[in-house]
Amino acid sequence: MKTMRRGDWILTGITACALAASLTGCSPSQDFPSTSVPVASVAPPIEPAIVSCNTLLPASAAATALSVEASVLSPRADDVFPAGVDRPEWAVIADMQTAAGRASGMLTCGWVADPDAGPKASGVRVSVLPGAAAEFAAIEPDVDDGLNDFAPADVGEVGFVACRGGEADQCRVEAIAGDTWISLTVSPAPADPTRTLDLARAVARQVQGMAAPTIRPARTECSAALSSEVLANVAGITDPQMYDALTIPAREAGITTAASRHGGLISCSWTSGDPGTSGSVSLMALPMVAISSPNPPLTMPATPVMHAIAGVGDSAGAGCGPDSCVLIAADATMLVRLTSTEVSDTTIAALTQLAIIALPSLSAAR
Secondary structure, eight states: OOOHHHHHHOOOSOOOHHHHHHHOOOOOTOOOOOBOOOOOOSSSOOOSSOOOHHHSSOHHHHHHHHTSSSGEOOOOOSSSSSSSSSOOOOHHHHHHHHHHHHHTTOOEEEEEEOOOGGGGEEEEEEETTTOOOOHHHHHHHHHTTTTTTTTTESSEEEEEEEETTTTOOOEEEEEEEEEEEEEEEEEESSSSSSHHHHHHHHHHHHTTTTTOOOOOOOOOOGTOOOOHHHHHHHOOOOEEEEEETTTTSSOOOOOHHHHHHHOOOOEEEHHHHHEEEEOOEEEEEEEGOOOOOOOOOOOOOOOOEEEETTTSSEEEEEEEOOEEEEEEOOSSSEEEEEEESSOTTTTTHHHHHHHHHHHHHHHHOO
């Protein structure tokens, strides 16, 4: 029996807007500062959903599901890199996911009984995504998708529930109410799932008629960013084989995948189909219109050390660690993150060239 997936638990941190703004104004060969900098607005915020956390998941309802007093609950804080803590570069992935989720209209709320217990804390978390009926239908339980091993549940129009012990130790409900996808988790798994299902039904009633944003960011496809010819000539990836991490349906797809797509995010990687060559290139890209403001000050990633790169979009920075190199760039329309598993004297130059090609290609395809 398969264990519960954790891939749909979005990590949060600084937004992609903050990241992009922090790159502005750097000159070649300059290291990015590690101090906080103010962030300017780069695009109008996406229209928010009409449902709030106060109505979607009140503390009293979470307390009932957990069999605790509401007074012991605190709002769930998902920022694993709070202020003053050095952020690794890969946290940018979470930033872009979070921004795309907000742009999609997804709302995520949660309560925790013991904040100091970390991931093992007792708590409730719910995410709702309007306008996602098609994606939900694409992964309804069968042997090839992420909801197999779930049992039907009387929640919304179509619902499923699974409760697990062991390391996962949680009850999870996935349901569609109207056209809004609901993903609810209660941990640890209660002995009787009735209260979990009651809470899920209450959430379903709240989201009936929930409105998606009037305008969602347009999403391009991975093939629009970098051609096979470019990957071969610039990155040395012959016969490139593409993988789209946000494909639906897919076994590991879930509400986060759907929200990322609705928010305009793309996440792709290419490896060589030639067994005589190695290495890979990965790309994440997010339309700047998906980035809401205002945003808090930020601290740039501490590892690897990022150096400003001239001539790429409006601003860009790059650096290499022991196993990979990364380049982050932004222009008026797109924010991109490119990585390569090849670490050499020419890798940054190759990533720079890929970014110069990808930015206008993605913008033109929207």
